[in-house]
Amino acid sequence: MDKDNAIEVRDVKKKFKIYYDKGNDLKDRILFRNRSHYEDRWVLKGISFSVKKGEAIGLIGHNGCGKSTTLKLLTKIMYPDSGTIEMCGRVSSLIELGAGFHPDMSGRENIYTNASIFGLTKKEIDKRLNDIIEFSELEEFIDNPVRTYSSGMYMRLAFSVAINVSANILLIDEILAVGDANFQKKCFDKLREIKAEGTTIVIVSHALEQIEQICETSYWIEDGLIKESGTPKYVHEHYLYSMEQKRIEQLEKTHNAEVAGNQTESEKKPEESLPDFCDKSAVRMGTGDVRFTDAQMRNEKGEKQYIFDTEDKITVYLKYKSEKKGLKGNFGYGIFREDSLHCYGTNVSIECDDFVPIEESGEVSVTFQNSLLPGKYFLDVAVHSHDGIIFDDIRRVQSFVVSSSKRDIGVCRLQSEWSVNGKIFKKGVK
């Protein structure tokens, strides 16, 4: 083992036995011997990494990818089936907070119990007792039984013990959600402090910003293998992008199912139902003097599409038929988010201060620069007369999805250019 390293993990593999029908007692074992079939599931398929002393790393990945298992192997709760793990120094884990707490015993007594589980001797605990109590901000209550504590107080006490163990290696699993915002910040500052003192830290978390703030390296684990590692920010961007892709695939599936559902429905009641180009949830109003016969969302190449990037140009393409001749009217569209937030709406009259002549049949298209942030949206289209009579108005005529790999938040993207101390920062628009 390299003497600069605190943790070395070499080609670690771990499998779990998944029993189809597990018999744990004698009867089951004898009678149904054939039944206790099991399947080996390889949770880790060969993971290697090393962590330098005083370094912090983050493990990320979707649920069930093996990151918590990795942490359990590091804690020595479980052992790998092959490969080796070497660690140097005292290891403390913030996996289970408040282990061994007895509700009827006082906070002070529980500090002793809990800290002793981390392998501290009485002397060592005595030395840290004041720090622990001070950090937990529970001075007044420390001699009350723990069962009288609120859950926040309980967690604060537990976290204070765990973080004051002064380990050489600290393993953390998704626990920085302790207490109120103030205490969380305090925990975070404490983490930085002990990191500065040379403690090696391994964090498993879904809170990517936290990892970005404290870790030098991030490991993205997928299907039991390290898919990518490096600077947290970049790894996370790729990770989020891949998650987004998966989500979209899922959406596409449901969308296709919905379209299929639409068709069967329209076959059932051909007169009453909405035309095929409408979303299942669409609502139609109006006199019917003018009727839309098609509505599509298109990309720049003019192809039908319903998933767009935040930066895409989107075209709404409409076809109509009119029963009367010589009408003048006004076309409009609107966009609502899934939670019915009205994101945008405009019409020809607003834009051009004029009405347009409506022919017997025709087509309308409007192209806009999308800047909506990721989410599911609905398109409304309408055609009115010049004096406001609704000819046709279809709410939720189309649904579409916006995705983006950038992680800005809000409703829509405001193109931003940063200038700090005269130096201009701008990431190229892709």
Next chain:
Amino acid sequence: MNIFKELYDYRQMIFSLVRKDLRGRYKGSVLGFLWTFINPLFQLLVYTIAFSFILPSPIEKYYLHLFVALIPWIFFSSSVQGGANSIIASKDLVSKIYFPREVIPISYVTSCFVNMLLSFIIIFLVVIVSGVGINPLAMLCLPVIMIVEYIMALGMAMLFSAITVFFRDMEHILSIITMAWIYLTPVLYPINMIENKTIQKLFYINPMTSVIVAYRDVLYYAKVPDLSTLLIAFGFGILILFIGFFVFSKLKRHFAEEL
């Protein structure tokens, strides 16, 4: 032999768990820790009444005869039965945190042991009050007997706690075994009630026999016990402890997955 150094480092944990168990047991009750004494005291009272009036025994001071054997027996049987279940009972700790797993059965047995020691305060009182008196030389043997019993109880607890994790029936099998075992050990009757000397010898194959007989020699007869049979019991205790540690160390790696 790394495990012993590690266990030494975790001595505070053993201490904490024992304390938590002893203090936690009666927390919230009005009499609290006093129950530790009230329990055996009333047990004794019931035996005295039962075996004086309801079921008179030819043995003189039968209540004491029984009591000095029953308290150590309860320590042993609860260590084996409860100890076997101890790992499963501390599943939350075992599956979430690293510590030498041996700590769990050790602290369980130790807590039973401390409980027995506290009951001995009552025993001493009764021994003095009943007029049997205390033989100082015999009393010196008492710690030795206790240690021998502790070693045996610990060995059994280690062995079965590890096995029970993988084979849950063990718990129920053990409760039947200990139920039968009490009759194979002279707890309820004196060893010399078995008149056939060969059969009496056979009874000594059971290591608990020499332990119980030794307790009774010291506390009921106020005489120095036969240390040679105790030595065999000691040898047996060491053997079972060794097996217990060995099996435990083989199985403990898979505890977390199995729980």
